[in-house]
Amino acid sequence: MNIEPKLSVLLNRQITVKAPLEHPALDDKKAYRRALKYWQNELLHVQQAYYHQGRRALIVFEGWDAAGKGGAIRRITERLDPRGYQVFPISAPKDEEQGRHYLYRFYNKLPKAGTLTIFDRSYYGRVLVERVEKFAAQSEWQRAYQEINEFERLLHDDNVKVVKLFLHISAEEQLKRFEERLNNPYKRWKLTEEDIRNRNRRDDYEQAIDDMFARTDTQQAPWNLVLGEHKWYTRVEVLKTLVRTLSDGVDTTPPPVDTNVVRLAKEHLGIKHKRKD
Secondary structure, three states: OOOOOEOOOOOOOEOOOOOOOOOOOOOOHHHHHHHHHHHHHHHHHHHHHHHHHOOEEEEEEEEOOOOOHHHHHHHHHOOOOHHHEEEEEOOOOOHHHOOOOOOHHHHOOOOOOOOEEEEEOOHHHHHOHHHHOOOOOHHHHHHHHHHHHHHHHHHHHOOEEEEEEEEEOOHHHHHHHHHHHHHOOOOHHHOOHHHHHHHOOHHHHHHHHHHHHHHHOOOOOOEEEEEOOOHHHHHHHHHHHHHHHHHOOOOOOOOOOOHHHHHHHHHHHOOOOOOOO
């Protein structure tokens, strides 16, 4: 099953996981590697701009089990400066987080000045798994749409760029990947009982995802739907989306050279700065 954006009354578009869309695959490995290297390098330049300008960004990943979130995140971070980002895999709340507001455990993971934070799954669990598996009461997950929108509005108003990505794969492709994981000793750990239970409730998850898109696709934090049927295409498309979104309204040109560093380098090291037009 594939997907396609449609028009809506609210934002002149509606994202759904039920409508078909053809999308390209990168079948040539050399072309994939060239594209991957290019967009990774572009993302590094964006990260450097965020560091020098003290900017912050929150990158939120959601998607089907086996849709390629981990692989995409690895390609994002592969060439970045490790001092400038953090990745947080989000699972069930810890004992000390139980009984607190569900957003509590995300506040203390927000990016500091000059850095990027990546959530591998996120606070959207309240309107997805917690809704479908009935970990949250209906009144709780229905209230969460507004709470999440207000949380993201708070971040936006505090100059934190919020980039939300949802990776989608068809039920058929997901089954192939589950089978590959089960039969590969080095990937077997990736297939869990929870994955199997979730697949058996796919229709319920489709409805929850569509409702999430309809209620939380906002102007300050829109959803980016990435087609995950072809892994190479997905990884490059994620990088493209991040570069374009994070660089919007941001000057990504390198900062001017520090004249004191130039002077000291000449005096103490005997090297000169070569001016470039």
